[in-house]
Amino acid sequence: xxxxxxxxxxxxxxxxxxxxxxxxxxxxxxxxxxxxxxxxxxxxxxxxxxxxxxxxxxxxxxxxxxxxxxxxxxxxxxxxxxxxxxxxxxxxxxxxxxxxxxxxxxxxxxxxxxxxxxxxxxxxxxxxxxxxxxxxxxxxxxxxxxxxxxxxxxxxxxxxxxxxxxxxxxxxxxxxxxxxxxxxxxxxxxxxxxxxxxxxxxxxxxxxxxxxxxxxxxxxxxxxxxxxxxxxxxxxxxxxxxxxxxxxxxxxxxxxxxxxxxxxxxxxxxxxxxxxxxxxxxx
Numbered sequence: 001x002x003x004x005x006x007x008x009x010x011x012x013x014x015x016x017x018x019x020x021x022x023x024x025x026x027x028x029x030x031x032x033x034x035x036x037x038x039x040x041x042x043x044x045x046x047x048x049x050x051x052x053x054x055x056x057x058x059x060x061x062x063x064x065x066x067x068x069x070x071x072x073x074x075x076x077x078x079x080x081x082x083x084x085x086x087x088x089x090x091x092x093x094x095x096x097x098x099x100x101x102x103x104x105x106x107x108x109x110x111x112x113x114x115x116x117x118x119x120x121x122x123x124x125x126x127x128x129x130x131x132x133x134x135x136x137x138x139x140x141x142x143x144x145x146x147x148x149x150x151x152x153x154x155x156x157x158x159x160x161x162x163x164x165x166x167x168x169x170x171x172x173x174x175x176x177x178x179x180x181x182x183x184x185x186x187x188x189x190x191x192x193x194x195x196x197x198x199x200x201x202x203x204x205x206x207x208x209x210x211x212x213x214x215x216x217x218x219x220x221x222x223x224x225x226x227x228x229x230x231x232x233x234x235x236x237x238x239x240x241x242x243x244x245x246x247x248x249x250x251x252x253x254x255x256x257x258x259x260x261x262x263x264x265x266x267x268x269x270x271x272x273x274x275x276x277x278x279x280x281x282x283x
Contacts, residue, residue, distance in 0.1 A: 009102045009110065011038040024108055033113075040113040042099070044084075047077030047107060067182040068190045068232050072155070077107045080175060084109065087174035094150045097163065097170030114170055119159035122202060134209045136164065137199050141213035143169035144195055145220030153178060153187040157195045159202070185224030189232045192217055192225070193261065200260035201253065210264045230269045237266045 006017045016036040023034050023043045032043040081104060091098045103110035118140060125133040144157055155176025163170040178187035203209035243259050
């Protein structure tokens with residue numbers, strides 16, 4: 001362990017370095033929050049999760065699907081670290097709020113704290129300030145559009161991978177690199193679809209919030225991403241009747257997200273569609 005590099009982290013004491021050395025040696029947790037004497041940092045480890053069963057099962061099927069459904073290639077821990085550092089640097093260079101890489105080892109990064117996550121903020125706002133809750137969802141879509149306009153994409157724009165500090169939306173966790181397996185505009189369209197999976201079940205006002213969020217994204221997003229979104233949703237919408245049929249028997253949370261998000265976006269891009277009810281089914 002090179003403690004010399006750790007000592008170059010701003011605002012750390014000898015006791016802090018001992019905490020970080022112990023934290024880096026503990027491989028039991030993939031992501032770990034460490035409270036130091038004058039700052040909070042995060043230790044993020046790579047190569048500990050292994051291949052998920054469904055990914056192994058799904059990967060061969062993607063050859064029969066549009067490129068938007070491909071999985072990014074799996075990398076070695078060192079490759080994942082290089083990818084995350086490079087993507088953080090690209091986002092920062094474009095002026096987006098991202099964590100600072102404070103230390104890098106062959107298997108882990110130490111990152112600056114960018115709490116709270118949008119997910120935690122939404123949880124706190126939902127009952128006490130519903131209007132602010134909805135405005136935050138719309139702000140996420142607007143910032144994603146701005147990100148796309150800057151020629152970037154995130155890959156997994158989930159509320160837990162977005163932050164909010166002083167009203168500004170930021171991004172964390174850059175493990176997905178969809179640009180490696182599909183055109184950038186297609187990856188941007190998929191970003192929006194993935195975000196709407198979350199908005200679909202988190203919004204209090206339902207379609208009214210989805211409409212505001214969609215308009216906020218389209219006001220910023222490039223034309224190429226909008227065109228790819230139309231193609232993506234046209235393809236995905238083919239499965240809506242089947243999904244709704246399954247939903248009448250058993251409506252799981254993932255299925256409901258797919259139905260509500262895809263059904264709304266189908267209508268939003270001008271396709272023939274019918275209203276989506278509260279359960280994500282046709283009324």
